[in-house]
Amino acid sequence: MKQILSRLLEPIALLASNWIGSLGVLLTTSGGVLWLFMLPTLLRGEADNPYLGILTFMILPGIFFGGLALIPIGWWLARRGGRVPQPRSLRSFAIFLGVTTAANLLIGSLFTYRAIHHMESVQFCGQTCHTVMEPEFVAHSNSPHSRVSCTECHIGEGASWFVKSKLSGVRQVFAVVLNTYSKPIPTPVHNLRPARETCEQCHWPQKYGADRLRRIATYAEDETNTRGDTVLLMHIGGGGSGPGIHGAHLGEGVAIHYRTGDEKRLTIPWVELEKNGKKEVFVASTAKAEEAEKLEMRTMDCVDCHTRPSHTFDLPERAINWQMDRGGISPALPFVKKQAVELLKASYPNSAEATRQITDKLKAFYKDKYPELAKAKVADIDKAADTLASIWKRNVFPAMNVTWGAYPNQIGHTDFPGCFRCHDADHTSKAGNTIQQDCNTCHKLLAMEEANPKVLADLGLTGGQ
Template sequence: MPDEIPTSSRPRGRNWLSYAGAALAACAFFAFLFLFAIDLFAHNGNPYMGILAYVIAPVFLFLGLGLMVFGVWRQRRRARRAGLPVPSKIFARPENGREQALFIIIIAVFALCTAIGSYQSYHVSESVSFCGEACHTPMKPEFTAYKNSPHARVACVECHVGHGAENFVRAKMNGVHQLVGVMMNNYPHPIPTPIRNLRPARETCEECHWPNKFSGNLDRTFQHFLADETNTPFAVRLSLKVGGADSAHGPAGGIHWHVNASNKIEYISADDRRQTIPWVRVTDAKGVVTEYRAPKFNATPTPAAIRTMDCIDCHNRPAHRYASPNDAVDLAISTGAIDRALPWVKSNAVVVLTQTYDTEPHALENISTMLRSKYSSSPQADVLVQAVQNIYSKNFFPEMKADWRAYPENIGHKNWPGCFRCHDGSHAAVNDPKKKIPASDCASCHIFLAQGAGAELEKLNPRGDTFTHIDAPYTDFDCARCHTGAAAKE
């Protein structure tokens, strides 16, 4: 019986495979404990920590154990084939003192390397450059826009990866999927938006922006220049009624009423980009439910299609905003990067930026040629070309087909429907068709403190003006049908 054969008579050749497996398993276990401790005691736990500790380390642990078993199996098979007695013990210890010492030293060195390695990979994987630069081409648009955003110092993982067990496994799965996509050069251009499984805003935005905090009114000036020969300045100064979400800190109302803890707003969208919203349901503080429907919408939404409104339904570009040519050129003129004295410069700059190009170098070259042909006699030509090229590089990514056209912005209502998706005056309450989601009353969201140019802008009207669109008073709220971010349609 093979079982009775003493260990010392096992065939020549040590079972190094099993030893290596044991070392690997031991180190993985050690790494797990080490990472677990960091995760537990670290000042601010990092989401990738969880992935390393609970996903990667166990994978290596099982790999090590598997290697041990495989080593034994292989050794036994060899012995059997050679007609030698099959070793009895599943896993024989190294025989003599020297072998044991060697084995322990190897484990110790390996464990030390693992500790350093896992600590390093923890740092690397949490870093912004890992997310933004490691897979350069696909992430270039998001990374560039991010660096120019108010959140440039907030790490990608703060908004994109969760802390809980479910979130990091999900992120891990996504990560593997994305890595395969990048290696096979098989990923969508542009990367689609919205992200279906983004962490809920409760766990991201609200970690820093306490939603109960009272915001009050926000004074914002939107500086524009018309597409005429003199690039006539035109500004709107608004007092935005941002309001608050908790009556303990001030009146709970205004725009942030939607995220008031006691209100729940749910909706469904008819398109992938959430630009058409035919059904909205409000549950207020008292539990009263009001269902609003767009005309002709009679279907019953499936629970899976319903989304609860949160910060991202308005602030969907907090970190990756691709400025439209109209806005980017207005900004450049207002800061002086583009000289307003150049005739038709607003219009011409917007037109060259709006063309479709296949690569960035091609675009930059064309921008240069077209603008130089228009302003060949001006000493300002070089500066202009550089300013427009700079706008292009920061906001347009032809290789990924990523620019403002691909990424709707939902915060206002000028270039995209935004608020108008629900506040278009057509969404009526099912039980009371006269009750609509409020629309058209401009002052429900903001008042016009001042508008125009120069001295006109200094005449503030605290009660609010009516909006004067170019020359005529204006009360149509559907701006996006003419304003697309490029040249406005008549």
């Protein structure tokens, strides 16, 4: 018995013949054994907890592969020192090496496969560095893309972007550990993969086609929260219905380039339209062409308009209007719009305090100004307070200095400059053309903050839906 055991263990003793080799054997074995303990959890897919994820997918593989690398180093050093121990039986030593290498390859490839899989998950991106990504994570889970993982837009297909993202990931881990990252994380992302390579994995610009009806409810800050409806017919285009918005910038044979010296891409002094090989340059009246031409150039893609396709943050007025339309805040509460805007815009140190103060102040307002109603509509007031607190928590993250408007959405032109960065009728070409600002170019304005617009009645869309 003792003999068999010593024969079995002999190769290990040989590999561990100096301290580096011993450390290697120790680390590899403990990494492997610990990993075997984690195996049942892994197979049940329960490693979604970010900390467990870091342990199973980063620390254990680190120990395992680190140990594995030390073994040959130890062996090589021993050889150089002329202390290469000779195995008693070369054949059993070779079998041992063969079996352990196969086992290591199996464990190693499972590690790598699961680790890559895990690093693509929304949990990994959003929760591993909890505070840093919290704003994007929270916003993402409430967006049309909540089922699209972060990496599908941020990395996309193909090995080269995967490697690039892992390299920048290492830099980011250092920034987090050393606390040198910017708060908020700056936008736009200057090294983002060109959006057409990622978005077009799922969206097909030639296919958007039809016009789309948008109805936007607004409430005034008066006692009755007077409601108005804006109705727009968006000429999305790109398909059979003419070039429209998509076709004008991304259609067949069209490319739009622009230059800006502004990190945030908010002022755009120089725009070039390339259409079927012909180029036309539009320059803002406030800029000088020669100077603008020295600025960095970018070709327009999806994210120049869809700056917030996934993690969209709201402004207080917009979020409140939306909730008043959907019943999260009852429009029957007098002055509720005005109160809500004031309460959301005030500053609070953290979400617990925000929830407490918003609730207390809203209740106090009705108790003080409308005591009868405060008693009759307790449920409505409570619900409004809850809704307001959740809007705040969804959009404001003091730990990351993310507050209202930190991340502009450039899809329109009312809250942020958006389309009007170029479409301001002030960018003129040598031929005397300007980039259009006509109100019916991009959408047909069917109603603007109107009470009960006829167009909605005609479509059978009256009432708060």
